[in-house]
Amino acid sequence: MTIAETMLAQAKAARAAARFLRTLDTESKNAALAAIADRLERSRGKIQEANAQDVAAAKEAGYPAALVDRLSLTPARFDAMVRGVREVAALPDPVGETIKRTVRPNGLSIEKTREPLGVIAVIFESRPNVGVDTAALCLKTSNAIILRGGKEAARSNAVLAAALSEALAESAGPRAADAVQFVSVPGHEAVRELVRLPEWIDVVIPRGGERLIRAVTEASLIPVLKHYKGVCHVYVDESADLDMALEITANAKAQRPSACNAAECLLVHRAVAGEFLPRVREWAAGAGVTLHEDGQDFSREFLALEMNVATVDSLDGAIDHINTWGSHHSDAIVTASDAAAERFLRDVDSAAVYRNASTRFTDGAEFGMGAEIGISTDKLHARGPMGLEELTTYKYRVSGDGQCRG
Amino acid sequence: MTIAETMLAQAKAARAAARFLRTLDTESKNAALAAIADRLERSRGKIQEANAQDVAAAKEAGYPAALVDRLSLTPARFDAMVRGVREVAALPDPVGETIKRTVRPNGLSIEKTREPLGVIAVIFESRPNVGVDTAALCLKTSNAIILRGGKEAARSNAVLAAALSEALAESAGPRAADAVQFVSVPGHEAVRELVRLPEWIDVVIPRGGERLIRAVTEASLIPVLKHYKGVCHVYVDESADLDMALEITANAKAQRPSACNAAECLLVHRAVAGEFLPRVREWAAGAGVTLHEDGQDFSREFLALEMNVATVDSLDGAIDHINTWGSHHSDAIVTASDAAAERFLRDVDSAAVYRNASTRFTDGAEFGMGAEIGISTDKLHARGPMGLEELTTYKYRVSGDGQCRG
Numbered sequence: 001m002t003i004a005e006t007m008l009a010q011a012k013a014a015r016a017a018a019r020f021l022r023t024l025d026t027e028s029k030n031a032a033l034a035a036i037a038d039r040l041e042r043s044r045g046k047i048q049e050a051n052a053q054d055v056a057a058a059k060e061a062g063y064p065a066a067l068v069d070r071l072s073l074t075p076a077r078f079d080a081m082v083r084g085v086r087e088v089a090a091l092p093d094p095v096g097e098t099i100k101r102t103v104r105p106n107g108l109s110i111e112k113t114r115e116p117l118g119v120i121a122v123i124f125e126s127r128p129n130v131g132v133d134t135a136a137l138c139l140k141t142s143n144a145i146i147l148r149g150g151k152e153a154a155r156s157n158a159v160l161a162a163a164l165s166e167a168l169a170e171s172a173g174p175r176a177a178d179a180v181q182f183v184s185v186p187g188h189e190a191v192r193e194l195v196r197l198p199e200w201i202d203v204v205i206p207r208g209g210e211r212l213i214r215a216v217t218e219a220s221l222i223p224v225l226k227h228y229k230g231v232c233h234v235y236v237d238e239s240a241d242l243d244m245a246l247e248i249t250a251n252a253k254a255q256r257p258s259a260c261n262a263a264e265c266l267l268v269h270r271a272v273a274g275e276f277l278p279r280v281r282e283w284a285a286g287a288g289v290t291l292h293e294d295g296q297d298f299s300r301e302f303l304a305l306e307m308n309v310a311t312v313d314s315l316d317g318a319i320d321h322i323n324t325w326g327s328h329h330s331d332a333i334v335t336a337s338d339a340a341a342e343r344f345l346r347d348v349d350s351a352a353v354y355r356n357a358s359t360r361f362t363d364g365a366e367f368g369m370g371a372e373i374g375i376s377t378d379k380l381h382a383r384g385p386m387g388l389e390e391l392t393t394y395k396y397r398v399s400g401d402g403q404c405r406g
Numbered sequence: 407m408t409i410a411e412t413m414l415a416q417a418k419a420a421r422a423a424a425r426f427l428r429t430l431d432t433e434s435k436n437a438a439l440a441a442i443a444d445r446l447e448r449s450r451g452k453i454q455e456a457n458a459q460d461v462a463a464a465k466e467a468g469y470p471a472a473l474v475d476r477l478s479l480t481p482a483r484f485d486a487m488v489r490g491v492r493e494v495a496a497l498p499d500p501v502g503e504t505i506k507r508t509v510r511p512n513g514l515s516i517e518k519t520r521e522p523l524g525v526i527a528v529i530f531e532s533r534p535n536v537g538v539d540t541a542a543l544c545l546k547t548s549n550a551i552i553l554r555g556g557k558e559a560a561r562s563n564a565v566l567a568a569a570l571s572e573a574l575a576e577s578a579g580p581r582a583a584d585a586v587q588f589v590s591v592p593g594h595e596a597v598r599e600l601v602r603l604p605e606w607i608d609v610v611i612p613r614g615g616e617r618l619i620r621a622v623t624e625a626s627l628i629p630v631l632k633h634y635k636g637v638c639h640v641y642v643d644e645s646a647d648l649d650m651a652l653e654i655t656a657n658a659k660a661q662r663p664s665a666c667n668a669a670e671c672l673l674v675h676r677a678v679a680g681e682f683l684p685r686v687r688e689w690a691a692g693a694g695v696t697l698h699e700d701g702q703d704f705s706r707e708f709l710a711l712e713m714n715v716a717t718v719d720s721l722d723g724a725i726d727h728i729n730t731w732g733s734h735h736s737d738a739i740v741t742a743s744d745a746a747a748e749r750f751l752r753d754v755d756s757a758a759v760y761r762n763a764s765t766r767f768t769d770g771a772e773f774g775m776g777a778e779i780g781i782s783t784d785k786l787h788a789r790g791p792m793g794l795e796e797l798t799t800y801k802y803r804v805s806g807d808g809q810c811r812g
Contacts, residue, residue, distance in 0.1 A: 019755075023753070102773075102774055118755070203786065223784070225786075244807075247808060248810060250810075251810035251811055256811075341805070345805075346429075347428060347429070349524070350801065351802065353802070353803055355804070355805040355806065356805065356806045356809075357514055357806030357807075357810075358809065358810045358811055360810070361804060361809070362802075366510070366811070367510075367802070368510060368516070379524065379608050380608075380609065380629045380787040381786040381787040383801060383802075393786065395755075395756065395757060395758065395759060395789060396773070396789075396790050397759055397761075398758060398760045398761070398763055398767060399747070399761040399762065399763070400760070400762045401762055402647075402654065402762055402763070403762075403763040403764065404656075404764045405661055405764055405772070
């Protein structure tokens with residue numbers, strides 16, 4: 001088989017498995033998730049052995065330390081991965097839920113119900129736990145998943161794939177086995193072929209760095225749920241409590257600088273800049289944060305202890321700056337003025353907008369979704385943290401007693 | 407300016423106008439819609455004169471009669487167009503609505519609110535009223551719109567464009583003028599450039615035949631809301647009331663065969679085929695409907711008084727047939743069995759699924775949405791008839807009193 005044929009065969013098998021998943025009730029799906037968690041625990045030795053080989057090979061190949069770290073399935077990460085599967089089982093099942101019901105004057109009853117998307121392809125980089133995390137979310141929502149991991153994690157992913165697929169088949173029957181598939185064909189061509197099957201795959205979710213996400217989005221004929229980057233802002237308004245402003249700035253920038261919801265740019269109203277900026281400089285010096293007060297590339301995502309700083313003349317100036325240079329991810333205003341806060345929350349065109357809180361809260365768990373498959377800065381379908389509901393679509397179920405259109 | 411530069415300038419102006427629209431309240435938007443309706447009425451003579459020139463030129467160029475008919479803005483169609491604008495003004499405004507509100511244990515209040523998409527490009531064919539209809543829906547939802555009509559309607563669209571833009575500027579101020587723009591650059595290149603501006607345009611909606619929709623979708627780097635075609639089914643189950651089945655078949659096929667929600671294929675359970683098919687043949691002969699009982703190309707959309715017919719061995723066979731050959735638009739079961747109906751409604755993977763009713767009801771007005779910008783057979787964002795809500799996205803507005811992430 002050519003690579004294209006292999007991808008098509010996997011996608012068709014996933015579609016058939018998705019149709020079968022749709023017939024399972026919540027209890028059966030939860031049982032399958034529990035079986036997967038059990039199986040992962042029983043296979044821990046084999047999985048960690050394969051992972052150790054991946055890690056050793058990556059070190060030998062001279063991969064950067066950060067990649068080797070992400071690749072490594074430490075005992076704590078293994079535990080968290082298994083716990084994650086059990087937590088997804090415990091979440092409410094959105095599939096089949098009635099979103100809206102209307103009865104029309106002609107007696108037709110129209111029910112809008114939540115339905116699985118169908119087949120989801122997840123393309124990720126080094127972290128092997130991403131495959132298990134996303135598979136659990138997809139199974140819970142009756143979606144089949146096709147996983148493509150980084151080549152550096154090939155051994156880990158092969159063992160994880162076998163564990164998932166076997167546990168599924170044992171728990172839910174052989175027709176469920178193809179509901180979780182890994183793509184083992186090496187090379188970029190496999191991904192390019194995979195994302196060109198819009199009849200068989202409903203959504204592509206790339207998880208990784210901006211380069212991976214851009215490459216997938218440009219090649220894909222299938223809709224992609226994604227965010228490229230997080231260029232998040234903290235705007236300190238003229239009426240801000242400056243103690244609070246400093247705390248929020250420090251948290252948004254430095255609590256976890258590698259996160260997409262960390263702030264990359266501090267905007268300060270001119271009226272308070274004279275008082276506030278010296279305090280920011282003092283904090284930055286102590287926290288090891290480099291401030292770029294010359295403001296050169298405002299669209300830059302540092303993902304590090306660096307931050308752009310700019311002074312603005314007005315609330316409007318801050319909103320314009322954010323809408324122009326930001327990435328529509330998460331942006332905060334610190335203010336004591338209700339009017340300023342309301343203007344900011346309405347007019348900043350981002351997935352999450354904050355009043356007197358840190359941008360770091362943009363996260364499925366922090367938002368109370370229980371789990372997260374990613375964060376979207378797109379406007380169609382899903383915006384912000386994506387949980388179980390965002391892995392569903394809807395349909396209209398219409399019931400009548402013979403109604404015809406006049 | 408090159409075509410690419412012209413398109414970019416229009417898109418940027420639309421983005422700026424969209425930001426301005428977001429600051430208007432519902433009353434101002436409704437006043438602008440009323441001003442547009444008034445202006446259209448006052449300009450009726452000029453518009454109909456331009457339209458008469460388009461119609462005359464199309465006839466002279468030998469365009470097909472169906473196209474000339476669609477192009478023609480008859481007095482009745484003109485009235486309906488103006489009435490449509492006033493009806494949109496009377497609908498509730500979804501923008502700003504709170505979809506969900508939660509307060510997290512740390513005191514953060516998270517409000518999920520409905521927001522405009524931003525800038526919408528609508529690419530349509532001959533019918534000039536589509537520009538006005540879609541502009542009204544976009545304005546109501548605070549979205550700017552860029553319209554590209556067929557070249558055969560260029561004179562009509564130029565006059566309509568001027569009327570809309572002037573009425574908007576007079577009613578809502580000059581910053582609103584660019585919220586409705588027509589693309590007047592001729593040729594396909596303009597469309598190709600337009601759909602390659604994902605930073606400035608949020609959604610593309612193609613309205614017209616399958617060829618137009620495919621061409622736009624393939625060229626676009628912007629998400630497209632669409633349906634290619636409607637290959638809709640009526641399945642007559644073994645327990646069906648055959649009188650009802652015949653009425654629904656006749657209505658779904660023949661009440662308006664050119665509509666996308668008209669049925670193209672009749673599936674009959676083997677157990678009732680002997681009794682039901684002769685009645686279908688009799689009806690078809692009387693109604694001038696050609697039945698294709700040899701079932702050759704089951705994915706064909708006739709849009710005419712023609713229909714495929716097939717016998718299936720079971721409910722499962724019908725569901726498989728529909729999921730394999732259908733277009734995921736609208737499909738109906740006629741049955742007296744609750745169990746069969748529930749299986750069909752759950753397992754047929756279509757935007758609208760019907761029990762004992764005609765597929766012809768898939769329509770924004772029939773579903774109670776008040777208006778419709780199109781019908782989607784995609785699964786992301788919007789599925790089925792798309793009304794005002796489907797022209798919105800959401801954002802998370804988070805309010806705190808200094809919360810930082812621990």
